[in-house]
Amino acid sequence: MGAAQLLQFTIAGLKNGAIYALIALGFTIVYASTGILNFAQGEFYMLGGMVAVWALRTLGLPLLAAVPAAVLVTVGVGALVERLALRPRRAEAPLVLIIITIGVSMLLQSLARHLFGPNEVALPPFTAGPSITFFGAAIERQTLWVWGLTAVALLVLWVLYTRTKLGLAMRATAVSHDSSRLVGIDTARVVMVTFALAAALGALAGVAVAPLTQTAYDVGARIGLKGFAAAILGGLGGPVAAVAGGLVLGLTESLSAAFISSTYKDAIALVVLLAVIFLKPSGLFGRAGREKV
Amino acid sequence: MSLLAIRDVTRVFGGLVALDGVSFDVHEGEIFSVIGPNGAGKSTLFNIVSGFDQPTSGSVSFAGREVAGERPHRLVRSGIARTFQNTQLFEELTVFDNVLAGTFPVTRAGVVAAALRLPRARREDRLAREEAHRLLRMVGLDGEADTLAEDLPHGLRRLLEVARALATSPRLMLLDEPAAGLDSAETRELASVLYRVRDAGATMVVVEHDMGLVMEISDSIVVLDRGCKIAEGPPMLIQKDPAVIEAYLGEEAGDDA
Amino acid sequence: MSDRTRRFAQSGGAVLAAAAVLALPLVVTDRYLLKVLTFVGLNVIIVAGMAVLFGYAGQVSLGHAAFTGIGAYTCGFLTARAGWPWMTAVAAAVALSALGGLALALPSLRLRGHYLAMATLGFSVIANIVFVEAKSLTGGNDGLSGIPFASVGPVRLDTPWSNYLLVWGAAVVVVALVSGIVRGRPGRAMAALQGSEMGAMACGVDPVRVKVTAFTLSAGLAGLSGALFASAVGFVSPTSFALETSIILLAMVVLGGTRSVAGPVLAAVALTLLTYIDGLIPGLSKTTVAALQDWKGDIYGVVIVGVMLFVPAGMAGLARAWRRKSRSVTGAGEAA
Numbered sequence: 001m002g003a004a005q006l007l008q009f010t011i012a013g014l015k016n017g018a019i020y021a022l023i024a025l026g027f028t029i030v031y032a033s034t035g036i037l038n039f040a041q042g043e044f045y046m047l048g049g050m051v052a053v054w055a056l057r058t059l060g061l062p063l064l065a066a067v068p069a070a071v072l073v074t075v076g077v078g079a080l081v082e083r084l085a086l087r088p089r090r091a092e093a094p095l096v097l098i099i100i101t102i103g104v105s106m107l108l109q110s111l112a113r114h115l116f117g118p119n120e121v122a123l124p125p126f127t128a129g130p131s132i133t134f135f136g137a138a139i140e141r142q143t144l145w146v147w148g149l150t151a152v153a154l155l156v157l158w159v160l161y162t163r164t165k166l167g168l169a170m171r172a173t174a175v176s177h178d179s180s181r182l183v184g185i186d187t188a189r190v191v192m193v194t195f196a197l198a199a200a201l202g203a204l205a206g207v208a209v210a211p212l213t214q215t216a217y218d219v220g221a222r223i224g225l226k227g228f229a230a231a232i233l234g235g236l237g238g239p240v241a242a243v244a245g246g247l248v249l250g251l252t253e254s255l256s257a258a259f260i261s262s263t264y265k266d267a268i269a270l271v272v273l274l275a276v277i278f279l280k281p282s283g284l285f286g287r288a289g290r291e292k293v
Numbered sequence: 294m295s296l297l298a299i300r301d302v303t304r305v306f307g308g309l310v311a312l313d314g315v316s317f318d319v320h321e322g323e324i325f326s327v328i329g330p331n332g333a334g335k336s337t338l339f340n341i342v343s344g345f346d347q348p349t350s351g352s353v354s355f356a357g358r359e360v361a362g363e364r365p366h367r368l369v370r371s372g373i374a375r376t377f378q379n380t381q382l383f384e385e386l387t388v389f390d391n392v393l394a395g396t397f398p399v400t401r402a403g404v405v406a407a408a409l410r411l412p413r414a415r416r417e418d419r420l421a422r423e424e425a426h427r428l429l430r431m432v433g434l435d436g437e438a439d440t441l442a443e444d445l446p447h448g449l450r451r452l453l454e455v456a457r458a459l460a461t462s463p464r465l466m467l468l469d470e471p472a473a474g475l476d477s478a479e480t481r482e483l484a485s486v487l488y489r490v491r492d493a494g495a496t497m498v499v500v501e502h503d504m505g506l507v508m509e510i511s512d513s514i515v516v517l518d519r520g521c522k523i524a525e526g527p528p529m530l531i532q533k534d535p536a537v538i539e540a541y542l543g544e545e546a547g548d549d550a
Numbered sequence: 551m552s553d554r555t556r557r558f559a560q561s562g563g564a565v566l567a568a569a570a571v572l573a574l575p576l577v578v579t580d581r582y583l584l585k586v587l588t589f590v591g592l593n594v595i596i597v598a599g600m601a602v603l604f605g606y607a608g609q610v611s612l613g614h615a616a617f618t619g620i621g622a623y624t625c626g627f628l629t630a631r632a633g634w635p636w637m638t639a640v641a642a643a644v645a646l647s648a649l650g651g652l653a654l655a656l657p658s659l660r661l662r663g664h665y666l667a668m669a670t671l672g673f674s675v676i677a678n679i680v681f682v683e684a685k686s687l688t689g690g691n692d693g694l695s696g697i698p699f700a701s702v703g704p705v706r707l708d709t710p711w712s713n714y715l716l717v718w719g720a721a722v723v724v725v726a727l728v729s730g731i732v733r734g735r736p737g738r739a740m741a742a743l744q745g746s747e748m749g750a751m752a753c754g755v756d757p758v759r760v761k762v763t764a765f766t767l768s769a770g771l772a773g774l775s776g777a778l779f780a781s782a783v784g785f786v787s788p789t790s791f792a793l794e795t796s797i798i799l800l801a802m803v804v805l806g807g808t809r810s811v812a813g814p815v816l817a818a819v820a821l822t823l824l825t826y827i828d829g830l831i832p833g834l835s836k837t838t839v840a841a842l843q844d845w846k847g848d849i850y851g852v853v854i855v856g857v858m859l860f861v862p863a864g865m866a867g868l869a870r871a872w873r874r875k876s877r878s879v880t881g882a883g884e885a886a
Binding site: 104 | 608610612654657658664665667668669671672673675676679680683793794797800801804844845847848850851852853854855858859862
Binding site for chain 3: 343345364365366367369370374375376377381382383384385386390393394395397398400401402403404406407408409410414417418421439441442457458460461
């Protein structure tokens with residue numbers, strides 16, 4: 001395999017990796033503040049792409065408006081899911097909440113099929129034009145958008161978490177709900193904001209990638225799983241680890257498609273997921289501590 | 294020979310020394326109390342003996358066998374039962390079913406025997422049920438057999454946990470603050486239950502703050518302070534021990550501040 | 551009613567229900583309806599196992615459709631392509647699914663939290679990729695066809711009636727065995743574990759062992775259902791074992807409720823019939839049936855979320871609460 005070809009696979013890997021990173025971030029922040037594995041995270045990605053296409057085609061909005069509109073709509077959905085389906089059962093065992101997210105995921109997927117139809121759809125690229133050649137490898141313009149938007153999202157998230165009062169409240173809530181309430185933090189609101197943010201990250205990934213790969217009502221589960229694999233790979237710890245996990249997963253997938261088998265490319269991500277779940281001792285995960293005796 | 298021998302047990306959490314070279318012996322048939330101010334390391338000690346925690350160094354031997362680091366469910370099978378400071382009842386099950394669950398280590402039916410309802414599984418089940426009823430009578434909960442554990446009044450929850458621990462047929466019972474939250478009448482009832490347990494042949498180690506109860510029921514007492522053993526002996530001597538008085542006075546002064 | 555008489559009444563009721571189910575072909579002559587009812591029986595077998603896993607051991611699986619698939623493909627391949635006798639092939643199918651369950655559960659259950667749920671989701675997706683891509687074994691997207699009917703020695707079960715009896719006979723046996731397990735010592739260990747893991751450990755219960763046992767058992771039963779499905783239908787394709795199917799199965803156990811076998815079994819009957827409602831009510835218009843099919847994903851989603859929001863212990867939990875209430879009322883009456 002030539003250097004240019006290898007570079008091509010690397011670029012593809014980093015493009016997918018950036019998408020996985022955004023999904024993984026969504027998983028990580030929700031898990032940190034609630035302890036919930038959100039099985040509906042992938043549906044936010046699906047909604048981003050599908051709503052954007054719908055806004056563009058059915059409502060006739062310009063692309064520039066359709067994309068942020070899709071993100072906003074998904075944010076609303078994320079906040080609603082938290083408020084209506086999860087908050088009433090906040091006090092219950094995580095198992096109950098996890099099952100709720102599974103049900104929500106199924107529901108969102110079915111509703112999306114009713115609203116947007118069963119077909120695969122795609123967005124036009126954000127900027128038209130031929131691919132850019134880079135040391136013999138071609139980079140689609142949209143790939144640059146993916147990277148750019150991921151970088152912006154990370155920056156915004158970083159500023160939010162480290163430079164704002166809301167971010168401080170979010171970090172405090174992640175450490176302890178009880179102590180946060182004691183110092184006057186509205187933890188219920190923080191959790192809702194966290195879900196909205198996770199939805200925004202998912203939707204952003206969904207719209208950014210919709211011009212590159214077709215999307216459909218049923219893409220959520222698989223992409224959610226990959227985002228989760230990335231999050232696990234990063235240890236479900238901090239945001240940096242989640243992003244690193246995403247990029248590593250994307251590269252692993254792309255290079256294994258190049259060197260091993262493209263048929264089982266999707267399976268490889270999952271094998272990585274299972275291997276990490278199985279081989280990493282529990283101590284490496286965020287909250288693997290014992291119950292207090 | 295001692296039933297439980299603790300030798301130089303040390304437990305370090307991060308930089309904090311929770312137990313520092315603690316040694317003592319518990320003899321068959323006694324009621325042995327572990328006391329000390331808050332943070333003395335009593336709970337850590339309990340967790341280590343019952344397998345919920347492991348010592349950083351040192352040895353725990355039970356009936357002549359080294360058991361440090363063994364998992365809790367295995368220790369129960371070899372005869373060490375415990376109750377918890379924060380009761381760990383099966384809230385959605387009835388009082389009777391809670392005690393019945395305690396018979397797990399002394400019964401054997403596996404998935405196949407239970408699925409096929411083999412005669413030996415049914416016989417074993419009947420015996421386990423009889424035993425559970427007997428234990429409920431012993432702790433005075435026979436009137437509450439069908440009550441859900443979550444509906445049980447606070448004072449009776451600790452008795453239920455004692456009955457459940459007894460169902461495992463222990464040689465050694467570890468009771469973690471059995472009188473916490475009980476009023477004086479309930480504490481009297483508890484004391485009489487503990488005497489019955491002892492008369493039935495179980496040895497007991499009790500962590501307890503209620504000094505009246507401790508001095509009354511204990512055959513022997515060990516006092517811990519900040520992870521170290523500062524005294525050991527019968528209640529009469531412990532009450533007069535200057536180091537013990539100082540440790541407790543220090544705590545009270547601290548509490549008042 | 552005393553405990554004993556209640557148990558007696560319960561087992562009497564169970565025997566009657568079993569007899570009625572097995573006698574049904576005497577009155578039902580419609581082939582389509584019998585086929586639908588056979589599907590119901592297949593789901594009952596899976597859900598009986600998942601009732602143990604979810605309602606007693608407190609674990610969520612999104613992989614049971616995949617285990618069913620493993621059972622179906624194993625039985626199908628061994629009987630249709632490798633020429634194995636039917637009984638041996640079914641045994642192999644069950645063993646392989648159970649083994650798959652064991653291999654998945656053993657490592658992920660050593661960890662706290664709910665990684666098992668995610669691991670099963672991953673497993674489900676991988677299994678589906680394999681079902682589609684391993685064409686030499688599975689026939690790929692076209693599926694595996696020409697699977698022979700069940701046969702024991704010279705007896706071939708090649709009518710809808712005989713297949714109904716085969717599947718429901720198995721279902722009755724499975725439900726009876728599973729009830730024995732949950733009422734006996736293993737079930738007590740599982741219920742304890744769900745109540746308090748530390749409390750259960752203090753009762754000598756090994757949490758990992760109990761959960762792994764429940765998972766392996768339920769995977770094996772899913773495999774059995776798959777094997778029976780393959781021989782009853784004669785054709786197996788990947789779409790039957792997609793993630794959606796696993797979620798539908800989850801909806802059944804969730805609706806049926808915790809700490810009960812009867813609840814999930816009844817829920818399985820109800821929710822399976824829902825999608826084949828036309829077999830039950832012959833006069834139903836085509837559009838109604840089509841609409842139900844179209845909206846079934848939404849229905850299952852709403853069922854899952856709704857039950858968890860309003861009655862997390864499911865129908866069985868409602869029944870328990872109701873029984874307690876009526877008992878305490880009679881108790882008060884006796885005291886007065």
